[in-house]
C-alpha cells in the first residue's frame with residue numbers, strides 16, 4: 318500500500334534493464350518495482366499462463382509493509398487481480414472488511430514468501446497466508462471470465478473460494494474509486510472466529526512472520542515489525558471477550 322519511491326538515480330540503472338512496460342496490465346506492477354533489488358518476480362507476458370479447464374487460483378498474502386494488511390489476489394485473464402485488506406478477511410457475514418484495489422500482480426507472485434528490502438515499494442515481510450482455487454458465481458451457477466469482466470465493470474463480484482482457511486461464498490462490492498468491501502456470505506463456512514487469529518501461520522511453510530523475516534535476512538526494524546505482526550494475532554486471541562482464562566504469553570522478547 319506504500320507509494321512508489323522516487324529514486325533520483327534510478328534512470329541510468331534502469332536503462333540497462335529490459336523494458337517491461339509492454340506487459341499490459343502488469344505495467345503498473347513493473348513500474349513500481351526494481352527487480353535488481355527486490356526478490357519479487359518481474360511481470361512477464363501473461364499470455365498462455367492459464368490452461369483451459371484448470372481452476373482459477375487465489376492467494377492471500379499477509380504483508381507487513383508500512384502497515385500490516387492482507388493482499389487478496391484472484392486469477393483473471395492471466396494476472397492476479399489484487400486488493401489490500403487492512404484487517405484481513407472475516408468469516409463472519411456481519412463483518413464488512415475494507416479492501417483497497419491495488420495493481421494486478423503476476424501469477425508467479427502466488428509463490429512469493431519472503432522480505433522486500435527496506436526502501437523498496439511494499440518493503441517488509443510477506444507470508445503466503447492462504448491459497449486455493451476460486452470461481453466467479455452468477456446466480457446459482459459458476460461463472461466464467463466474461464462474467465468477471467461484467468461484474469468488475471458493475472462493481473460487484475460474487476465468488477466461491479476453496480482454500481485452507483477461507484472457503485464458501487463471498488462478495489466484493491465497490492464503494493468508491495479503488496475502494497471495495499469484502500463480505501462473507503451466509504453458508505456452512507461462515508463463523509464468528511477470526512481466521513487471522515485462529516490460523517496465523519503460513520499455509521505454504523507453516524512459518525510465522527518472524528521466521529520468514531529471519532530466514533530472508535530482514536533488517537532489524539523489519540524483524541521487529543514481523544514479530545509485532547505475529548504478536549498482534551496472539552493478543553487478539555486472548556482478547557477479554559471470552560470467559561476462558563488468558564493463554565500464557567509465548568513470547569517474552571525485549572525490543
Ligand code: MN
Nearest residue numbers: 318380388401
Ligand atoms: Mn501488500
